[in-house]
Amino acid sequence: MNSGSGEAHVVEPNLISLLDLVMQLLMFFIMCVTFVTDQAAAEISLPDSQAAAPIEDKDTNVQIVNIRPFNTNDPALIAKYSGNPKYLEEMGKRFLPGQVYVIVSGQDPMSIGSFRNWLRDQHTRATMAMGLEKKAVDTTIIIRAHRDTDYKDVYSVLELCRNQGYNQLVVRVLKV
Amino acid sequence: MxxxxxxxxxxxxxxxxxxxxxxxxxxxxxxxxxxxxxxxxxxxxxxxxxxxxxxxxxxxxxxxxxxxxxxxxxxxxxxxxxxxxxxxxxxxxxxxxxxxxxxxxxxxxxxxxxxxxxxxxxxxxxxxxxxxTGDISPPPKRKKHGENLFPPTGEVVINVVPMLDMTFQLLFFFIITFQAPTGLEAQIPLVLPPPEGQQEAAKDKKDKTDKDIVPTIDSDVIVEVKSLNNPQYPGEMGEVEVSALAKEIIRPTPGKSLEDGRNEVLVRLGEAMKQMAQDLKKDKLSLRLKADPGVKWERVIQVADTCRQAKFLGIRFEKPGGS
Structure with a gap:
């Protein structure tokens, strides 16, 4: 009926249903988003475990400590620093092959000796913030140790944390 | 007219x-x-x-x-x-x-x-x-398309297009920043032996809170992971020594490959721990896990996992043994 009538016919898609759908998706992603990107380092390959307990979310006051042996030829490290090979060289000057280093978020990789100093500073800051003379703080230390780390190195880090006043210790594993 | x-x-x-x-x-x-x-x-x-x-x-x-x-x-x-x-x-x-x-x-x-x-x-x-036979008499209510789409009857029409734009922006932001929940990781709570000389001192002082008391586990069950001591396989575990009332050494059958021998040790360890759990008849089972310094963390966790499967949930990691 409208051929040649010159009347402008505006085609209006029904956007309401589309909007409904988009809102649904949006809600899903908002609910699922986790802004805390876990201070986990990607190059740590955790040991497998079947009987481990699920991670408790209530522990908000945590400090994740990643432990890993250093090796210049390690494919995981080469992959991680593929965009910045100079950095791997730099690390090679600081760490011996096979030496264990510690990664905590916001810090460069450090040796166990530097980690001790860093942890002492953390502990001092935490106790000062609480305004108490207490030695112990209620931060849970989460150890993420690479599966090839020697037991003595993991133990030395655990002991170091405990001696500093962090009594709640947990090790992370990969659930299989 | x-x-x-x-x-x-x-x-x-x-x-x-x-x-x-x-x-x-x-x-x-x-x-x-x-x-x-x-x-x-x-x-x-x-x-x-x-x-x-x-x-x-x-x-x-x-x-x-x-x-x-x-x-x-x-x-x-x-x-x-x-x-x-x-x-x-x-x-x-x-x-x-x-x-x-x-x-x-x-x-x-x-x-x-x-x-x-x-x-x-x-x-x-x-x-x-x-x-x-055609549509000379269409239904009376039918409106010409494009006409009376927005009738001036006070009906409020919300323009959803800008809202849709903004919603898409948000949606893409959340899609891009989306990370699947890391449900793959789990954890094993553990304790360490008390610092030397502190165990009694901590319990005596009354002004100390629970946080100050170093949690510890006293158990007679000791599982000791020995190193294989083979330069070809650094960090591999050899035999596992379980000592409670009696001492039991679980070692792989000679001649088996590395992996088979390890699996065999773990299976037998699991059986031994289950047997011990039945014998002990305790609600909370715990053990002390000791390993040689050079044993890989993966093997230590495997042993700990085997013990946890046998209901030994409290694990105290001991100072590495000498070798």
Whole structure:
């Protein structure tokens, strides 16, 4: 009926249903988003475990400590620093092959000796913030140790944390 | 008395050549009527058959019908069959506008018939056979598309397009920053042996809170992981020593491959721990896990996992043994 009538016919898609759908998706992603990107380092390959307990979310006051042996030829490290090979060289000057280093978020990789100093500073800051003379703080230390780390190195880090006043210790594993 | 005229005209707005039946006293009035509606009359001719269709209260849609409203006369645009005999014009009102083409050669109708509700008096409405079965009388409520889409009845129409834009922005932001929950990781709580000389001191002091007391596990069950001591396989575990009341050494059968031997040790360790769990008859089972310094963390966790599967949930990691 409208051929040649010159009347402008505006085609209006029904956007309401589309909007409904988009809102649904949006809600899903908002609910699922986790802004805390876990201070986990990607190059740590955790040991497998079947009987481990699920991670408790209530522990908000945590400090994740990643432990890993250093090796210049390690494919995981080469992959991680593929965009910045100079950095791997730099690390090679600081760490011996096979030496264990510690990664905590916001810090460069450090040796166990530097980690001790860093942890002492953390502990001092935490106790000062609480305004108490207490030695112990209620931060849970989460150890993420690479599966090839020697037991003595993991133990030395655990002991170091405990001696500093962090009594709640947990090790992370990969659930299989 | 009004007379019916067949008028052929040109609609400059639409570029069509509608053919209309109009009512008027004479031809001049009809032409004036058509011109009022913005139509250029190209031909006019009186029709002897008297006026027929009265459409009271119909909704005007097309200018042709608007004409009818202007004169307040029952005028309707209606198809004219080509076979309709042309009648000589009345002597009173001679043809003012000469016909451009003879009436007999008029093309089949292209008159846009109004979609107004069907007339209450449907009689005498000449319908050409072609349109008889067609949609000449559509349902009365049907609206022309594009018309009355936003009726001025105070209905509020929300423009959702900007909202949709913004929502898409948010959606893509969340999709990109989305990380699947890391449900793959789990944890093993553990304790360490108390610092030397602190165990009793901590318990004695009353001003210390629970946090200050180093948690510990005192268990007679000791699981010791020995290193394989093979330079070819650094960090591999060899035998596992379980000592509770009695000491049991689990070592792989000689001749087995590294992996098979390790699996065998773990299976036998699991059986031994389950047996011990039954013998001990305790609610909370715990053990002390000791390993040689060079054993890989993965093996230590495997042993700890085997013990946890046997309900030994409390694990105290001991200082690495000497080797």
């Amino acid at each position: 009004n007379q019916q005229f067949k008028v052929r005209c040109f609609d400059a707005k639409t570029g069509t050549h509608p053919e209309l039946l109009l009512l008027g006293e004479n031809e001049a009035s009809v032409i004036a009527l058509a011109e009022q509606a913005g139509l250029t009359v190209t031909g006019i001719e009186a029709v002897v058959a008297q006026v027929a269709v009265v459409v009271p209260g119909s909704t005007p849609v097309h200018p042709q019908v608007m004409v009818a409203q202007v004169v307040k006369a029952p005028i309707v645009a209606q198809p004219v069959a080509p076979s309709q005999p042309a009648k000589p014009p009345s002597p009173k009102a001679p043809i003012a506008v000469p016909l451009a083409t003879p009436v007999g050669s008029v093309a089949p109708l292209v008159i846009p018939v109004s979609k107004s509700p069907a007339p209450s008096n449907p009689v005498q409405r000449p319908v050409s056979p072609a349109t008889k």
